[in-house]
Amino acid sequence: MSTKITIEPVTRVEGHGKVTIHLDDNNQVERARLHIVEFRGFERFIQGRPFWEVPVTIQRLCGICPVSHHLAAAKAMDRIVGVDVLTPVAEKMRRLMHYGQIFQSHSLHFFHLCSPDLLFGFDADVAIRNVIGVAQKHPELAVQGVMMRKYGQEIIKATAGKKIHGTGAIPGGINKNLSIEERDALLKDIDQQIEWAQGAVKLAQDYTVSHLDEALAFANFPSHHLSLVREDGAMDLYHGNLRAIDAAGETVFDQVDYANYTNYIAEEVRDYSYMKFPYIKSIGPEDGWYRVGPLARVNACNFIDTPLAEASRQAFMAVTEGKPNNLSLAYHWARMIEVLHAVEKIQLLLHDPDLQGTDLLLKGDRREEAVGLIEAPRGTLFHHYKVNEGGQVTMCNLIVSTTNNNEPMNRAVESVAKTYLSGQTITEGLLNHVEVAIRAYDPCLSCATHALGRMPLEVQVLDREGSVLDRRATR
Amino acid sequence: MSGKITLIIDGQEIEAEIGQTILDAADAAGVYIPRLCAMKGLSPHGSCRVCTVHVNGRPQAACTQPVAPGMSIENETPELKAHRVSVIDMLFVEGNHYCMFCEKSGNCELQAVAYRLGILAPQHDYMFPCRGVDASHPEVFIDGNRCILCGRCVRASQELDNKNVFQFVGRGIHKRLTFNAPNNLSQTDLAGIDKAVDSCPVGAILRKGTAFSVPIGQRLYDNEPIGSEIESGRRTNDRQV
Incomplete structure (x- = not known):
C-alpha cells in the first residue's frame, strides 16, 4: 500500500509550512512536497490604496526583511513618479539601508537558525541543537550573532527611522540623510563587524569544506540560477539587470531590464500550496525552475567589487572549479560571503560624504505601471504595480524570494527524503534532515504567501489514497 | 463686556478673560485639556466631547463653555480620563485607523491623544x-x-477659505463627510492650498505628494x-490656520 509522510510544522524557518512525503507500494519515496498553508492576500487588498503609501504598507508582509519589500516597492514607485535615477544621497542612503538589512538578516539566519545544525550535527539531541545550546557551548558565537544583527538593525534605524517597518524610502527618493552623529556612531563599531563577518565566512567555509562528502550527498541537484547583476557583471544587491545561468554556468539570458520580467519569467499555480512556482519562460515550467538567493548570486556574478568578499568568492568557486555550485548546503557559505560584502559596502558608504547631502527627492512625469526589483536576503524580489490617474493602485503582483526558490526547496526535500526515509515511520533523523534542507534556503514562508503566523514544520506520511499513516511535528 | 476673572482648574487658580471659553483660558494658563474638534481660528463646535470637563460638578464641553466667575473646574480626574478614553476608543473602532502605515502617523492628533491617555488597544x-x-x-x-x-474641514472651508467644500450627511452612526459636488472631490472648488486641507486632525484629508x-x-x-x-x-499645539 502506498503511503504519505507529513512533517508539520517546520521549525527554525520564518513562517509556517508542512512537508508531505508520498510513498509507493514498496515504501519507496514517490514524491515529496513543501506545502505553504497560509494565505494573506496583500496583492489584493493593496488595490485602491494610494501608491505613495505602498512602500510603507507592503513591508508589513514581513518582520524579518521588511526593508527589502520597502525598497522594492519604493523602486517601483520611483518609476511611477517618473524618476529613473535618484540623487546620490537618496540612492546611497537606500543602499546603506539595504546592506544593513542583508547584514542583519543573514546574521540572524546563520547564527540563530542554522548554527545549531552545523555546530552540533544534524542528528544531535534537539535539547542541545538550538540557539540556547549554542549560547551555552559557544557563547562567543551567540554574542556575535546578536551583536551583528543589532548593528544591521542600527543601520536600518539610521536610514529608515526605526528598526522594523520604517519610512525612509519615499517615491522619488528618501526622507532623510545620515547625520554626522549617526555616521560616527556606526563607524565606531565597523572594524569589529568586519572582523566578525570574516570569522563567519571562515566558519561556513571550514564547515562546507570539511563536510564536502556529506554536502555532495545532501540535496545536491543541478538547477538554473537567477539574480540581478551590475552591467559589468559584478554582484549588486540593490540594483542591476537580470541574469540567468544554467547548472553548468552557460547563460540563459543576461542584462535583461527587469521592467520586462514578464517576457522572461512566468508563474505556475499548483493545487497543494499557496506559493506559486516561477519558471523561465523560454525553458518552460517542467525544467525552467531556478534557484535564487546567496548561492545563485555568488554563482551568477562575474566578481564581487569588495576585496575581502571577492577573495572569499574565489575560494568558493574553486571548490567547483569555477562552475556553478549546486549544493544546497553551500548556501550557508555563500550567505556569509554576502555578509562580508555587505559590511564592506557599509564601511565604504559610511566614509562617503554624499550621505550628508541634502538633495533628497526628485519628481518627474507620472507613469501608470512600474516594476521594482531588489536582491533581498533570500533572493530576487519582484514588485509590479499599476496605478491609475488619481494615484490608486489597480494591480499588484509580488514574486518574493522564497517563491522563486519554491521548486528547489521541493526538490531538496524530495532528495533528502529519498536518502533518509526508511519504512513508513518518521524518524528523528528524517525530520532533522528535511528541516536542514529547507533551512538552507532560509525560506520566509510569511513573505511567500504573504501569510501571518509562526513557522513550524509538520511532516506526514500518506498512502496513495491520502490517508495519514504517520505524522510528526517539531516546535 | 471685558475684564479679568479668576477660576479654578484642578485646584489651581488661573486668570481668564471674560468672553474666553474654558479651553482658551486653560491654554493661556498652560493647562492642557485634550480636544479633537476644537482648533484655533475656527468657531467652536462641541461635537467630539473629548474636552469635557466638570464645571461645578456638571459635565461641559470646555471648547464651547464660556468662563464665568466662581467656576471650579475638574480636568484631570480618573472619571474624566475614563470618559475620554472611551470616546477616543469609539472613534478608533468606528473607523479604519491603521497607524502602522497611515501617513499621518506621528502627526495625527487622534493617535497623539490616544498615546497621551495611555490607550494601547x-x-x-x-x-x-x-x-x-x-x-x-x-x-x-x-x-x-x-x-x-x-467638522474642522467643514468649518475651515467656510470660515477661512470662504468656500463650502465639505458637509455632513446622514445621522447617528450613518453620518459621514461629503462634498459640495455631484460625484467627487475634483468637481468642487477645493484647492490644494486650502486651509481646510490642513485642518484635518487625522489621515482623512491628505495633500498628495507629501x-x-x-x-x-x-x-x-x-x-x-x-x-x-x-x-x-509654547502655545503651538493647535495648528494655526
Whole structure:
C-alpha cells in the first residue's frame, strides 16, 4: 500500500509550512512536497490604496526583511513618479539601508537558525541543537550573532527611522540623510563587524569544506540560477539587470531590464500550496525552475567589487572549479560571503560624504505601471504595480524570494527524503534532515504567501489514497 | 463686556478673560485639556466631547463653555480620563485607523491623544466601515474610513477659505463627510492650498505628494506628547490656520 509522510510544522524557518512525503507500494519515496498553508492576500487588498503609501504598507508582509519589500516597492514607485535615477544621497542612503538589512538578516539566519545544525550535527539531541545550546557551548558565537544583527538593525534605524517597518524610502527618493552623529556612531563599531563577518565566512567555509562528502550527498541537484547583476557583471544587491545561468554556468539570458520580467519569467499555480512556482519562460515550467538567493548570486556574478568578499568568492568557486555550485548546503557559505560584502559596502558608504547631502527627492512625469526589483536576503524580489490617474493602485503582483526558490526547496526535500526515509515511520533523523534542507534556503514562508503566523514544520506520511499513516511535528 | 476673572482648574487658580471659553483660558494658563474638534481660528463646535470637563460638578464641553466667575473646574480626574478614553476608543473602532502605515502617523492628533491617555488597544470591537476613498482631486486625497467627523474641514472651508467644500450627511452612526459636488472631490472648488486641507486632525484629508516626507523622530508628536507645548507655554499645539 502506498503511503504519505507529513512533517508539520517546520521549525527554525520564518513562517509556517508542512512537508508531505508520498510513498509507493514498496515504501519507496514517490514524491515529496513543501506545502505553504497560509494565505494573506496583500496583492489584493493593496488595490485602491494610494501608491505613495505602498512602500510603507507592503513591508508589513514581513518582520524579518521588511526593508527589502520597502525598497522594492519604493523602486517601483520611483518609476511611477517618473524618476529613473535618484540623487546620490537618496540612492546611497537606500543602499546603506539595504546592506544593513542583508547584514542583519543573514546574521540572524546563520547564527540563530542554522548554527545549531552545523555546530552540533544534524542528528544531535534537539535539547542541545538550538540557539540556547549554542549560547551555552559557544557563547562567543551567540554574542556575535546578536551583536551583528543589532548593528544591521542600527543601520536600518539610521536610514529608515526605526528598526522594523520604517519610512525612509519615499517615491522619488528618501526622507532623510545620515547625520554626522549617526555616521560616527556606526563607524565606531565597523572594524569589529568586519572582523566578525570574516570569522563567519571562515566558519561556513571550514564547515562546507570539511563536510564536502556529506554536502555532495545532501540535496545536491543541478538547477538554473537567477539574480540581478551590475552591467559589468559584478554582484549588486540593490540594483542591476537580470541574469540567468544554467547548472553548468552557460547563460540563459543576461542584462535583461527587469521592467520586462514578464517576457522572461512566468508563474505556475499548483493545487497543494499557496506559493506559486516561477519558471523561465523560454525553458518552460517542467525544467525552467531556478534557484535564487546567496548561492545563485555568488554563482551568477562575474566578481564581487569588495576585496575581502571577492577573495572569499574565489575560494568558493574553486571548490567547483569555477562552475556553478549546486549544493544546497553551500548556501550557508555563500550567505556569509554576502555578509562580508555587505559590511564592506557599509564601511565604504559610511566614509562617503554624499550621505550628508541634502538633495533628497526628485519628481518627474507620472507613469501608470512600474516594476521594482531588489536582491533581498533570500533572493530576487519582484514588485509590479499599476496605478491609475488619481494615484490608486489597480494591480499588484509580488514574486518574493522564497517563491522563486519554491521548486528547489521541493526538490531538496524530495532528495533528502529519498536518502533518509526508511519504512513508513518518521524518524528523528528524517525530520532533522528535511528541516536542514529547507533551512538552507532560509525560506520566509510569511513573505511567500504573504501569510501571518509562526513557522513550524509538520511532516506526514500518506498512502496513495491520502490517508495519514504517520505524522510528526517539531516546535 | 471685558475684564479679568479668576477660576479654578484642578485646584489651581488661573486668570481668564471674560468672553474666553474654558479651553482658551486653560491654554493661556498652560493647562492642557485634550480636544479633537476644537482648533484655533475656527468657531467652536462641541461635537467630539473629548474636552469635557466638570464645571461645578456638571459635565461641559470646555471648547464651547464660556468662563464665568466662581467656576471650579475638574480636568484631570480618573472619571474624566475614563470618559475620554472611551470616546477616543469609539472613534478608533468606528473607523479604519491603521497607524502602522497611515501617513499621518506621528502627526495625527487622534493617535497623539490616544498615546497621551495611555490607550494601547481598543476596548470595543472594530466596525471595519467601508466608506471608500476619493482620489479624483489632483492635489488632495480623501480616505473616508479615517474621518472622525470633527467638522474642522467643514468649518475651515467656510470660515477661512470662504468656500463650502465639505458637509455632513446622514445621522447617528450613518453620518459621514461629503462634498459640495455631484460625484467627487475634483468637481468642487477645493484647492490644494486650502486651509481646510490642513485642518484635518487625522489621515482623512491628505495633500498628495507629501506622504512620509518627515522622517520618524522629527514628526510633530515623536518626541513629546500632544499638549506639551501648551503646558510649557509654547502655545503651538493647535495648528494655526
